[in-house]
Amino acid sequence: xxxxxxxxxxxxxxxxxxxxxxxxxxxxxxxxxxxxxxxxxxxxxxxxxxxxxxxxxxxxxxxxxxxxxxxxxxxxxxxxxxxxxxxxxxxxxxxxxxx
Amino acid sequence: xxxxxxxxxxxxxxxxxxxxxxxxxxxxxxxxxxxxxxxxxxxxxxxxxxxxxxxxxxxxxxxxxxxxxxxxxxxxxxxxxxxxxxxxxxxxxxxxxxxxxxxxxxxxxxxxxxxxxxxxxxxxxxxxxxxxxxxxxxxxxxxxxxxxxxxxxxxxxxxxxxxxxxxxxxxxxxxxxxxxxxxxxxxxxxxxxxxxxxxxxxxxxxxxxxxxxxxxxxxxxxxxxxxxxxxxxxxxxxxxxxxxxxxxxxxxxxxxxxxxxxxxxxxxxxxxxxxxxxxxxxxxxxxxxxxxxxxxxxxxxxxxxxxxxxxxxxxxxxxxxxxxxxxxxxxxxxxxxxxxxxxxxxxxxxxxxxxxxxxxxxxxxxxxxxxxxxxxxxxxxx
Numbered sequence: 001x002x003x004x005x006x007x008x009x010x011x012x013x014x015x016x017x018x019x020x021x022x023x024x025x026x027x028x029x030x031x032x033x034x035x036x037x038x039x040x041x042x043x044x045x046x047x048x049x050x051x052x053x054x055x056x057x058x059x060x061x062x063x064x065x066x067x068x069x070x071x072x073x074x075x076x077x078x079x080x081x082x083x084x085x086x087x088x089x090x091x092x093x094x095x096x097x098x099x
Numbered sequence: 100x101x102x103x104x105x106x107x108x109x110x111x112x113x114x115x116x117x118x119x120x121x122x123x124x125x126x127x128x129x130x131x132x133x134x135x136x137x138x139x140x141x142x143x144x145x146x147x148x149x150x151x152x153x154x155x156x157x158x159x160x161x162x163x164x165x166x167x168x169x170x171x172x173x174x175x176x177x178x179x180x181x182x183x184x185x186x187x188x189x190x191x192x193x194x195x196x197x198x199x200x201x202x203x204x205x206x207x208x209x210x211x212x213x214x215x216x217x218x219x220x221x222x223x224x225x226x227x228x229x230x231x232x233x234x235x236x237x238x239x240x241x242x243x244x245x246x247x248x249x250x251x252x253x254x255x256x257x258x259x260x261x262x263x264x265x266x267x268x269x270x271x272x273x274x275x276x277x278x279x280x281x282x283x284x285x286x287x288x289x290x291x292x293x294x295x296x297x298x299x300x301x302x303x304x305x306x307x308x309x310x311x312x313x314x315x316x317x318x319x320x321x322x323x324x325x326x327x328x329x330x331x332x333x334x335x336x337x338x339x340x341x342x343x344x345x346x347x348x349x350x351x352x353x354x355x356x357x358x359x360x361x362x363x364x365x366x367x368x369x370x371x372x373x374x375x376x377x378x379x380x381x382x383x384x385x386x387x388x389x390x391x392x393x394x395x396x397x398x399x400x401x402x403x404x405x406x407x408x409x410x411x412x413x414x415x416x417x418x419x420x421x422x423x424x425x426x427x428x429x430x431x432x433x434x435x436x437x438x439x440x441x442x443x444x445x446x447x448x449x450x451x452x453x454x455x456x457x458x459x460x461x462x463x464x465x466x467x468x469x470x471x472x473x474x475x476x477x478x479x480x481x
Contacts (some may be wrong), residue, residue, distance in 0.1 A: 032442065033256055034256060036256055037254075037257045037258070039257060043309075051310050055346055056219065056354055057447075058447070059446060060447070061446070062425070064446070069128075071128065071164070071167075072130045072170075073130075074172070075170050075194075076280060078202075079215070080169075082252040082261035082304065084254055084259060085198075
């Protein structure tokens with residue numbers, strides 16, 4: 001295993017990393033657009049509830065807890081699940097209106 | 100000792116406010132939740148068979164909300180193992196929300212190192228009754244830490260990012276002076292720091308799509324791990340993890356497809372360790388202290404089926420792998436395939452029927468590993 005071998009390996013690694021980096025920047029560029037921002041902003045609480053809460057566990061139904069408990073869970077989940085403030089407000093407003 | 104004191108303080112604390120709540124209504128909110136499991140397992144370890152009912156585990160969780168910004172959470176874990184009741188404090192921390200994008204936490208918390216330990220390990224969330232190789236006991240992945248953390252989430256033109264940055268007491272190197280068999284292993288459960296150096300860790304998560312179906316994550320944890328004033332004082336460790344999540348209800352497939360994967364790597368600086376030679380002396384040795392582990396899991400839940408029975412079923416497959424350093428006393432190369440069928444009784448309760456095959460070399464007994472395990476577990480949240 002000579003020095004050339006190592007250099008070659010490093011070059012391959014560098015190429016792979018560059019490809020991944022360009023790919024990621026590409027995804028970020030495509031996925032960040034004002035139209036999409038508007039789409040996200042326009043999402044309703046019930047829609048977000050359907051998409052978001054199943055990301056880690058089965059989705060609880062609004063009837064599972066009362067409003068007081070839901071507001072405790074709201075803070076717990078917002079922090080644990082890294083929900084954005086907007087997401088969590090919409091979802092839990094919907095849940096509390098529907099139980 | 101702290102293991103006992105912290106939970107007691109927590110319960111005492113909660114007791115006081117709970118008592119106050121009865122006198123006059125306040126904004127303080129309090130909830131006891133938790134989860135548990137019980138089951139049966141049959142193990143075939145290189146032809147040796149054993150089967151047993153296990154009384155399982157119970158983990159109460161106390162959530163305590165003081166105001167819209169300030170909250171305390173704690174989880175205790177009770178497990179009845181080998182005739183003994185084992186208790187552990189999984190986490191106990193206070194969190195304060197500084198603004199929409201930042202929350203600060205202090206105490207003992209689950210580490211956002213990848214997603215498995217922080218988000219998926221509770222038995223009512225984990226789709227199989229075991230954890231992937233590399234996690235849990237004898238694992239190489241940190242699960243919790245004592246320290247402070249800043250975390251939050253924000254969106255940028257329709258894509259979401261979340262972040263966590265923390266400093267904890269950090270992992271501790273087992274230098275082998277007490278347990279020569281474990282020389283070079285990292286231990287993660289440190290209530291007291293073994294050196295002045297705090298660890299620095301974090302995770303960045305990225306959800307490219309507006310429906311949150313995909314999340315990519317990168318985590319790191321850097322720390323000095325040796326005891327201060329020892330030969331190992333300057334030994335450091337670098338841990339990284341990549342995680343991937345895809346979860347989406349796909350109508351043509353009639354249900355929810357859920358794919359998860361996490362790769363973990365741990366690199367500890369080279370150091371010299373000593374192995375007793377059986378004659379009262381010892382022999383010095385070293386090795387390239389690099390470990391890694393990986394898991395990928397696919398599951399499918401036919402939620403749109405018209406049959407109430409089929410709707411509640413779930414099919415799961417998981418592959419995992421663990422490789423620890425060559426030349427270490429704890430050298431092992433293992434891989435594991437696990438399959439499961441779950442029946443969901445509610446959103447927080449499932450009967451899991453699993454079959455799991457583990458192959459490889461090394462581990463505790465040394466030699467070949469050939470284990471086949473069948474388990475039935477009932478997991479429930481309360």
